[in-house]
Amino acid sequence: MRWREHPEPDVSAEPAYSGTSRPRRTVVALGGNAIAPAGTGGTAEEQTRNIRRAMTLIAELIVDGREIVITHGNGPQVGNLLLKNEMAKDVVPAMPLDWCVAQTQATIGYQMITALEHALEAHGDLSTVVPVISRIEVSADDPAWSDPSKPIGPYITDEAEVARRRRDGQQFVDLGGRGWRRVVPSPRPRTLLESMTINLLLDAGAVVVANGGGGIPMVRGDDGLLVGVEAVIDKDLAGALLARELRATGLVILTDVEAVAVDFGTPRQRWLSKIGTRDLRTLAAKGEFARGSMGPKVEAALTFVDDTGMPAAIGSLDDVIAVVRGHAGTLVVPDAATAERSRS
Amino acid sequence: MRWREHPEPDVSAEPAYSGTSRPRRTVVALGGNAIAPAGTGGTAEEQTRNIRRAMTLIAELIVDGREIVITHGNGPQVGNLLLKNEMAKDVVPAMPLDWCVAQTQATIGYQMITALEHALEAHGDLSTVVPVISRIEVSADDPAWSDPSKPIGPYITDEAEVARRRRDGQQFVDLGGRGWRRVVPSPRPRTLLESMTINLLLDAGAVVVANGGGGIPMVRGDDGLLVGVEAVIDKDLAGALLARELRATGLVILTDVEAVAVDFGTPRQRWLSKIGTRDLRTLAAKGEFARGSMGPKVEAALTFVDDTGMPAAIGSLDDVIAVVRGHAGTLVVPDAATAERSRS
Numbered sequence A, B: 001m002r003w004r005e006h007p008e009p010d011v012s013a014e015p016a017y018s019g020t021s022r023p024r025r026t027v028v029a030l031g032g033n034a035i036a037p038a039g040t041g042g043t044a045e046e047q048t049r050n051i052r053r054a055m056t057l058i059a060e061l062i063v064d065g066r067e068i069v070i071t072h073g074n075g076p077q078v079g080n081l082l083l084k085n086e087m088a089k090d091v092v093p094a095m096p097l098d099w100c101v102a103q104t105q106a107t108i109g110y111q112m113i114t115a116l117e118h119a120l121e122a123h124g125d126l127s128t129v130v131p132v133i134s135r136i137e138v139s140a141d142d143p144a145w146s147d148p149s150k151p152i153g154p155y156i157t158d159e160a161e162v163a164r165r166r167r168d169g170q171q172f173v174d175l176g177g178r179g180w181r182r183v184v185p186s187p188r189p190r191t192l193l194e195s196m197t198i199n200l201l202l203d204a205g206a207v208v209v210a211n212g213g214g215g216i217p218m219v220r221g222d223d224g225l226l227v228g229v230e231a232v233i234d235k236d237l238a239g240a241l242l243a244r245e246l247r248a249t250g251l252v253i254l255t256d257v258e259a260v261a262v263d264f265g266t267p268r269q270r271w272l273s274k275i276g277t278r279d280l281r282t283l284a285a286k287g288e289f290a291r292g293s294m295g296p297k298v299e300a301a302l303t304f305v306d307d308t309g310m311p312a313a314i315g316s317l318d319d320v321i322a323v324v325r326g327h328a329g330t331l332v333v334p335d336a337a338t339a340e341r342s343r344s
Helices: A044-063 A075-087 A097-121 A159-167 A195-203 A235-245 A277-285 A294-308 A317-324 A336-343 B044-063 B075-088 B097-121 B159-167 B195-203 B235-245 B277-285 B294-308 B317-324 B336-343
Strands: A025-030 A067-072 A129-131 A135-137 A150-156 A171-174 A180-184 A207-209 A216-220 A226-228 A250-255 A274-276 A312-316 A330-333 B025-030 B067-072 B129-131 B135-137 B150-156 B171-174 B180-184 B207-209 B216-220 B226-228 B250-255 B274-276 B312-316 B330-333
Touching: A025 A044, A025 A235, A025 A317, A044 A067, A044 A097, A044 A317, A067 A097, A067 A195, A067 A235, A075 A097, A075 A150, A075 B075, A097 A129, A097 A207, A097 A216, A097 B097, A097 B135, A097 B226, A135 B097, A159 A171, A159 A180, A195 A207, A195 B195, A226 B097, A235 A250, A235 A294, A250 A294, A250 A317, A274 A277, A277 A294, A277 A330, A294 A312, A294 A330, A312 A317, B025 B044, B025 B235, B025 B317, B044 B067, B044 B097, B044 B317, B067 B097, B067 B195, B067 B235, B075 B097, B075 B150, B097 B129, B097 B207, B097 B216, B159 B171, B159 B180, B195 B207, B235 B250, B235 B294, B250 B294, B250 B317, B274 B277, B277 B294, B277 B330, B294 B312, B294 B330, B312 B317
Parallel strands: A025 A067, A025 A250, A067 A207, A129 A207, A135 A216, A250 A312, A274 A330, B025 B067, B025 B250, B067 B207, B129 B207, B135 B216, B250 B312, B274 B330
Antiparallel strands: A150 A180, A171 A180, A216 A226, A312 A330, B150 B180, B171 B180, B216 B226, B312 B330
C-alpha cells in the first residue's frame, strides 16, 4: 500500500454506496500485463506465479464478505498467440483473433480457479470459482470497423512483411522509428451473451471470472447466427458493462500505477484521490489521460458511474484490498445531479 | 443412418434402462477428429462447419426431451498447438500441455455454445449452453507416469530434432519408417474437479459441454495445491467418469465407424449391434480392438456399464440420433449379474 501522496482517505466513501440489501458486489478488472508483464515473455510459470499473487489478495476481499466478479485483460497473451500464428502459418492454420481471445480466457481462467480456490481454502472458505467462456455481441454498424485503432501483437520492423500481411487484409499503423504494429477495430461492447450463466453462478454463491480479454467479439448476421469477428473489445469498457448488467455496487479497475494522476510524468504530477464525474470528464477532455493507457480506464469508470450512480475506483493491483475499500487509488463518484437521478 | 448390416434394431433396449424419475440424461462423447479431421489441417472455418453439423443433430435430441451433456476430444487441435509451440519456441514461450488442453476447451466450447444455441432456437428452444473449463485430478502414483504411451503431435522424421527434444525431457516412440512421435503419460481420470458447477448448471436446465480433451490434468501436491501436468487423459474414460458422476442413464461414444466390429477390416468383419459386458470383455482380451482407437472406447463403455448398470453405445457421429435411441451402433448392456448388483 502506497498512500504517501494521498490526502487522508475518505473511509466513509464506500459504505455510503453499498446501502442495498444485496451483498456488496464488486467487479474487479485486472490488466493482462499484471499476469504476463511485457518484456518477460510470459512463460506459464511466470503467469501462474502472478495469478497466484493476485488471487491471494482477492481471496481476502471475498473472505471479508464481499461478492467479487473478476475480469481480466489478455494483451500480452494474445500477442504471443498471434506471433505463434505467424511463425507457424505455413504448417498450421492460423487461428482468428476471436479464437485467440477464447484461448486466453481458458488458460488464465483455469489458473485463476486453481489459485483462488486454494487461497480461499487457506481461509476455510470452500467457495467454488468458475471461469465463464464469455462472448460479447458488438454492432455490425460500429464506427470502429472503418477505423481500426487497437494495436495488437509485436512491433514489426520488416517492411516487406508488413506489405505481405497488408495483402492478407491486415491493417498496420506506422510508428516511425519503432516500426509498424497491427491495428484492429475495437468496437463498443453491446450485449453480454453469458449474463444468465453468470447470474446463475453468482446466485449460487460462486466466484465468477468473466469477460476475459474484453470478451469474445461476435456480430449477429441477418440469419440470426452469431459469428466471431477479428476485433478486440476494451476489457475495461466490457468490465463497466458487466458491472452494470450484474447490478454491481462498485467497479474497480486495476493497473500498474497507484491512481489516476494529472500532469502525469511531469514534476507537477498529482494523484487524484476522489473526483466527481464532471471534473474527471473535464480533465479527460483536456487530454490528461493517454489513449490506450489511462484513457480507456477513465472512460470505463465514467461510463459505469454515469450509468449506475455507483462508484468506480482505479488503482494498483498491489493495493487492491485498499482500493476496493476506498482507501487507495482514485475513487470516481457521481456528481450530485447523477446521484439524484439514480436515486429517483 | 446406415443400418443395412445390422439385425433388426432392439427398440425396447433404451426405455428399459431409463426408468428413473430424472430425465434421460445422456453423456455424448465426440471425437476431436470429427471436429478437425486429420489431414485437413483444421482451419477455424472447417472446425466451425463440423461443429455446426454435429450440434444440429444434437439439438434434435435435446428438443426430444433428453438431457444431453457433451464431451469432446481435441487430438488434432492440441497437435496443432504443439506444432506452433515448437515452431515459435525461440521467440515465444512454449505452453505446457495442460494449457493447450485448456485452450482447446475454450475454442471448441465457444463454437459449440454458438452453434447449439442457434440450432435449438430454430426449434423454438431457448436453452442456455455452457462450456465448462474442466480440470480432472489424476494420481501422482498412477503407473502411467513411468510408461508414457499416448502419442501426441506430428510424426517427426528428423533424428537430430528428436535427440534435442529428448534432452528437453520429452519422450518419443520410434515408429520405424514413419519416424518418431512424442508420447506422454495417460493417467486414469480420478476426480472431476468441476462436478458442482456442472450439476448446478444441469439442474438449472442448461446444456453443458464438459471435460473437453479429457479434462485438464492436475495432480495435488503435498501442500494441497493442484498443479497442471504434462499428460493427456483419455477423453472416453473421462466421459465414462463424467457419466457416472452425473448419474447419467446412458453414455454414447461417437466415432467415425458405424459400430464396434469383430474381425475389423477383414472379409469376415461383423458389426456388433448389442452385446453384454462379459462377451465384450472376452473379445477385448483377445485383442479384437485396436489400442489407441476402438480399444479405449470399448474400455470406457465397459467401465461405465460395470460401474452403473446403465447401457453405453458406440457408433458414428452421423448416426448420433439413432445411436442415442438405441437403433444404430453397438449397444453395450450389463450382464444379468451386473444388472442384479446395480438393482440391489
